[in-house]
Amino acid sequence: MHFQPMRDATTDNALATLMLPFESGLLSWPGDGAVLFLRARDGYPLHRRALPGLVCEQSYRPEAERLERSGLVLRNPEGADAGRLPLVMALPPRQRSESRALLARAVAACTPGGRVLACVPNNEGAKSAEDDLRRLAGPGGSLSKHKCRAFWTAPLDGPADAALLEQWLALDAVRPVAGGRLLSRPGVFAWDRIDAASVLLIEHLPGDLAGRTADLGAGIGILAQALLERCPGVTAIELYEAEARALELARRNLADARIPVGFHWHDVTGGVPSGFDTIVMNPPFHAQGRGDRPDIGRRFIQVAADALRPGGRLWMVANRHLPYEEALGAAFGTLRVHAQRDGFKVVEGEKARV
Structure with missing residues (x-):
């Protein structure tokens, strides 16, 4: 889709x-x-x-x-x-x-x-x-x-x-950003900094996230890097990203990962494999145009719900004004809003145990 x-x-x-x-x-x-x-x-x-x-x-x-x-x-x-x-x-x-x-x-x-x-x-x-x-x-x-x-x-x-x-x-050369912690280049999302939404999500990611994990719309690997630093229970990470220029940077940024990491040039709206214990995401809210596209974020939410095992956890950040509550409520048994700042919100969803 x-x-x-x-x-x-x-x-x-x-x-x-x-x-x-x-x-x-x-x-x-x-x-x-x-x-x-x-x-x-x-x-x-x-x-x-x-x-x-x-x-x-x-x-x-x-x-x-x-x-x-x-x-x-x-x-x-x-x-x-x-x-x-x-x-x-x-x-x-x-x-x-x-x-x-x-x-x-x-x-x-x-x-x-x-x-x-x-x-x-x-x-x-x-x-x-x-x-x-x-x-x-x-x-x-x-x-x-x-x-x-x-x-x-x-x-x-x-x-x-x-x-x-x-x-x-x-x-267009690749260069260090974020105090040398990451490699980036012009044209990828928020190329010269860690964007405010990701900063907020990283601040609130708990250290007990574990198991097989996916980062949907992974960009240059900012959230995946945070998981590696903060969550020792994570056993593998799969990155799904539609922009090949960003994905190649993610490969370089996570080259020294202590666990298996997969890199997939993939449109998340088409679905991803199932069986994940944890999913993190900062979903895009527009395509290649200027206007808001909340349908993309809603589709990311549904894909995440389909890909998580029962009891699996989603941690996502989104613009506060975007209408995601109905999609989240329909897809997850339990929801918690952990933070709201600078126009963004951090939401945790737990998939119902069947």
Whole structure:
């Protein structure tokens, strides 16, 4: 079960606008060679005509699954060598450092005479992203449609500013955060700190959590690391995370774990295996858009309840304003609110013993 609607030309305006330069004749699809699509998403605009050589890259599992189901070629992990390319397309993210690093990767991957084409919604920094590409690659073209802006380079013979290219390629580098306790990088959730919700949950995690444990929506491994430090009775931890960039960081952050740790690139809304004694989670409250998505958190609660054995314990933190009480009450026999602070609440649920 997935909770992001299938995008099409109507709902994914950035994808629709990205493809307009080809549909309007402003740009031509390369006649030979691979075309790399960074942060690719599936949708009707990719299926209106043949796109020979298209290779997609997507680190977010729900979007990657959609690409796979549509029969599009998907490469992983990020950074795999595809050689030099006549066209690199991108849907840059909102986070500025990650966006600049992505545009730099695109320019660096172009063969002589190749182009970079990108698109960003107007309310997510389209003008800034276009300016960034021009700083890297020089003047190009653009068009606006569907409240988005597509922009592209002229045929390239290397970057316009080689020093800036190298500087921006390094913006996405893995680096220590939280006083050196964790490794992170721009673009993952709360990348440069331990977020306030996780801090609150960690403060209240009891030391008697034990047995086979899961961390749902594990991010870079913050909660799992806290369990390892605080709960000697935990015998194994399984991390489930939809963003591959975050999961790879979790592998590094938990490399010295004293117990078996599993890492799963997985969309939790699709369910996880059962039989866990303990589950911890700080569920996402939005997808890749800006609006609240309490349905995702409610689904996490149901998945956690299904995955726990009778008498198993859930410890979660959530925004206080999100309507999770009904879902929690329906899924768990016993509920306790342990803390409320800074707009968040820490809830413990115990699965009824049948």
